Amino acid sequence: MSTNNINHLKELEAEAIFVIREVAAECQKPVLMFSGGKDSIIMTHLAMKAFYPAKIPFPLLHVDTGHNFDETIRFRDAMIKEIGANLIIGSVQKSIDEGKVAEETGINASRITLQTTTLLEALDEHRFDAALGGARRDEEKARAKERFFSHRDDFGQWDPKNQRPELWNIFNTKKNMGEHFRVFPISNWTELDVWQYIQMEDIKLPNLYFSHQREVFERDGMLLAKSEHIQLRDSEVVKEMTVRFRTIGDITSTGAVESEAATLEDIIQEVASTRTTERGGRADDKRSETSMEDRKKKGYF
Amino acid sequence: MEKEEFDNEKYMNMELLRFTTAGSVDDGKSTLIGRLLYDSKSIFEDQYEAIKKSSEAKGEEHINLALLTDGLKDEIEQGITIDVAYRYFATPKRKFIIADTPGHIQYTRNMVTGASTANLAIILVDARHGVVEQTCRHAFIASLLKIPHVIICINKMDLVDYSQEVYDKVKTDFKNFSSKLEVTDVRFIPISALKGDNVVKRSENMDWFDGPTLMYQLENVHIASDRNYVDCRFPVQNVIRPMSDKFHDFRGYGGRVAGGIFKPGDKVTILPSGLTSTIKTIELYDKKLEKAYPPMSVTITLEDDVDVSRGDMIVRDDNQPEATQDIEIMVCWLNDKPLVLNGLYAIKHTSKEARCKIVAIKYKVDVNTLHRMEDDKAVGKNDIARISIRTTHPLFIDKYRRNRNTGSIIIIDEGTNNTVGAGMII
Numbered sequence: 001m002s003t004n005n006i007n008h009l010k011e012l013e014a015e016a017i018f019v020i021r022e023v024a025a026e027c028q029k030p031v032l033m034f035s036g037g038k039d040s041i042i043m044t045h046l047a048m049k050a051f052y053p054a055k056i057p058f059p060l061l062h063v064d065t066g067h068n069f070d071e072t073i074r075f076r077d078a079m080i081k082e083i084g085a086n087l088i089i090g091s092v093q094k095s096i097d098e099g100k101v102a103e104e105t106g107i108n109a110s111r112i113t114l115q116t117t118t119l120l121e122a123l124d125e126h127r128f129d130a131a132l133g134g135a136r137r138d139e140e141k142a143r144a145k146e147r148f149f150s151h152r153d154d155f156g157q158w159d160p161k162n163q164r165p166e167l168w169n170i171f172n173t174k175k176n177m178g179e180h181f182r183v184f185p186i187s188n189w190t191e192l193d194v195w196q197y198i199q200m201e202d203i204k205l206p207n208l209y210f211s212h213q214r215e216v217f218e219r220d221g222m223l224l225a226k227s228e229h230i231q232l233r234d235s236e237v238v239k240e241m242t243v244r245f246r247t248i249g250d251i252t253s254t255g256a257v258e259s260e261a262a263t264l265e266d267i268i269q270e271v272a273s274t275r276t277t278e279r280g281g282r283a284d285d286k287r288s289e290t291s292m293e294d295r296k297k298k299g300y301f
Numbered sequence: 302m303e304k305e306e307f308d309n310e311k312y313m314n315m316e317l318l319r320f321t322t323a324g325s326v327d328d329g330k331s332t333l334i335g336r337l338l339y340d341s342k343s344i345f346e347d348q349y350e351a352i353k354k355s356s357e358a359k360g361e362e363h364i365n366l367a368l369l370t371d372g373l374k375d376e377i378e379q380g381i382t383i384d385v386a387y388r389y390f391a392t393p394k395r396k397f398i399i400a401d402t403p404g405h406i407q408y409t410r411n412m413v414t415g416a417s418t419a420n421l422a423i424i425l426v427d428a429r430h431g432v433v434e435q436t437c438r439h440a441f442i443a444s445l446l447k448i449p450h451v452i453i454c455i456n457k458m459d460l461v462d463y464s465q466e467v468y469d470k471v472k473t474d475f476k477n478f479s480s481k482l483e484v485t486d487v488r489f490i491p492i493s494a495l496k497g498d499n500v501v502k503r504s505e506n507m508d509w510f511d512g513p514t515l516m517y518q519l520e521n522v523h524i525a526s527d528r529n530y531v532d533c534r535f536p537v538q539n540v541i542r543p544m545s546d547k548f549h550d551f552r553g554y555g556g557r558v559a560g561g562i563f564k565p566g567d568k569v570t571i572l573p574s575g576l577t578s579t580i581k582t583i584e585l586y587d588k589k590l591e592k593a594y595p596p597m598s599v600t601i602t603l604e605d606d607v608d609v610s611r612g613d614m615i616v617r618d619d620n621q622p623e624a625t626q627d628i629e630i631m632v633c634w635l636n637d638k639p640l641v642l643n644g645l646y647a648i649k650h651t652s653k654e655a656r657c658k659i660v661a662i663k664y665k666v667d668v669n670t671l672h673r674m675e676d677d678k679a680v681g682k683n684d685i686a687r688i689s690i691r692t693t694h695p696l697f698i699d700k701y702r703r704n705r706n707t708g709s710i711i712i713i714d715e716g717t718n719n720t721v722g723a724g725m726i727i
Binding site for chain 1: 313314315316317384385386387388389391395396398410411413414417418524525528530538539541542543544545547548551555556557562585586587594596597598600611635647649650651652705706709710711713718719720723
């Protein structure tokens with residue numbers, strides 16, 4: 001590599017920082033969507049780098065389904081304290097209590113779809129006009145068609161057929177009152193890039209990502225964690241296994257994988273040789289071939 | 302599970318190559334991308350299973366690799382690609398980003414979008430049909446957007462008995478046409494995306510071809526010198542002022558280097574004020590850097606307390622861009638609503654916003670023949686035209702051919718807020 005060329009991780013980082021800085025400069029009230037997963041942890045890290053030595057000039061928003069791994073919440077709170085950021089919590093439980101959404105019933109009940117309402121409410125309540133997220137185009141095929149600056153109408157809807165063209169690295173941030181943007185600075189990163197970046201930058205992660213012992217059971221080809229939030233079928237047997245999580249979301253729909261990978265090096269080896277995608281372990285995407293596209297059109301992140 | 306030792310050291314230090322693929326629906330473009338992903342082991346089992354299921358459900362004989370790139374409902378139902386889709390894969394040598402764009406004439410705007418960030422363009426030619434109008438249009442767009450490297454893949458060689466004559470004819474025809482274009486690095490490869498010839502593996506059916514495979518070209522084409530390292534341009538995005546006890550007097554300028562190499566100690570001029578200063582530090586987070594060059598995002602501090610704000614540009618004293626309100630551009634129109642002569646539009650150039658009036662339409666280009674149409678000046682969606690604009694403030698511009706970052710403009714409709722035009726400064 002020539003002396004005046006940077007490697008792919010640094011180039012992806014430079015692109016993401018550029019996008020985050022554009023948001024801070026051009027949007028009136030941005031917010032960073034923080035789930036406690038690795039992508040949102042990376043987003044927080046990038047936002048810190050973008051404005052250092054100043055603090056991140058916008059708050060973080062956690063849309064809390066109430067069905068969390070305890071580790072996620074502990075990690076979140078410690079991180080917020082360390083970087084001195086402002087955290088806002090949007091509660092799905094509250095939306096349910098207020099009767100704005102109805103809890104799903106049945107064995108595969110999940111709060112994933114309900115999150116959309118809570119998210120849109122939180123954006124509305126605080127008048128956020130740009131929500132930064134850690135979604136990546138390689139995760140899912142509807143996301144492969146997303147823009148960096150994804151325009152949403154006043155109902156938060158995504159119209160994939162009517163997206164603004166994005167040319168070079170000039171971003172059009174104009175919108176009408178009541179509309180907002182979802183902004184995805186790490187659009188061009190892959191799962192492997194994310195892990196390599198975590199290693200390069202020495203970023204701390206919740207222990208859930210590393211191999212550990214856990215009580216799990218199998219459902220529809222996935223290993224789910226035993227939890228008070230999931231109802232077991234009679235045929236389902238809980239057993240203790242050595243697992244780790246490749247993504248961390250709502251506990252009812254995040255699948256674990258059997259893994260001995262206990263260090264970042266191990267994980268990178270594993271990711272490089274794994275033959276299934278990250279979201280292959282997400283029950284929420286398995287509902288239908290276009291379930292992500294359908295959710296996104298309604299305002300899902 | 303396949304267990305190959307993965308050399309992380311190597312993978313940490315790769316170059317990124319962005320390329321775009323152009324071709325019509327029947328040129329086998331999606332099949333080619335599917336082939337690249339499949340042969341480089343970048344398709345995951347669950348993705349493979351999903352397309353296998355879809356292919357079977359549609360009663361198709363083979364697993365349709367094209368389904369890997371077609372994502373949205375309408376596309377699956379109608380078998381078309383309606384937008385730019387991005388795909389990712391890596392080999393031990395490079396990481397690749399593919400901007401996959403559909404080839405119909407009505408999608409010129411999508412090709413322009415995909416091409417705007419590409420280092421390289423793959424243009425597909427159906428061996429049975431040779432160089433057709435579409436090929437010319439794709440080559441013209443690659444040249445207009447100044448994609449530094451172009452690879453012409455003559456596909457479906459299996460259907461013409463792997464004939465060298467067919468390949469030679471495409472090559473000659475294309476060269477005749479492209480002599481009118483500004484494309485510097487053009488290569489030709491005979492392939493069969495369906496069978497895999499010369500895509501990742503060398504073809505055994507074409508002994509007469511001694512050039513490298515497509516994958517080899519993608520991995521080895523020299524891209525490090527494609528960027529402008531000569532003309533120092535730093536458009537300021539944000540002013541960074543912590544106003545904390547620890548960094549009480551800190552005042553830095555955040556931005557992404559758009560051209561040239563900046564170093565601490567460099568004498569610089571701030572535009573538009575014309576004030577001068579010296580670079581004190583170049584930093585990112587807790588690291589001080591020795592230099593900054595494209596496409597790095599950094600924070601620059603200056604020795605003097607001069608007034609600098611977003612939209613300003615930091616440049617070298619002895620090499621400045623042109624500051625002007627009258628700009629000549631080639632525009633690609635992107636919107637259903639046609640361009641309005643004498644209309645007012647918002648524009649964005651680097652980190653600067655302004656408004657402009659379109660004062661003249663010089664000519665339109667017939668994208669299939671390259672003829673200038675000086676009589677027909679109605680510029681609608683997918684048209685490419687040369688126009689003159691006058692801006693409300695001076696912009697600090699370079700010619701697009703000299704610097705893609707400081708030579709490009711987007712035009713925005715102030716009524717709908719849509720991005721309606723992509724402009725390249727002449």
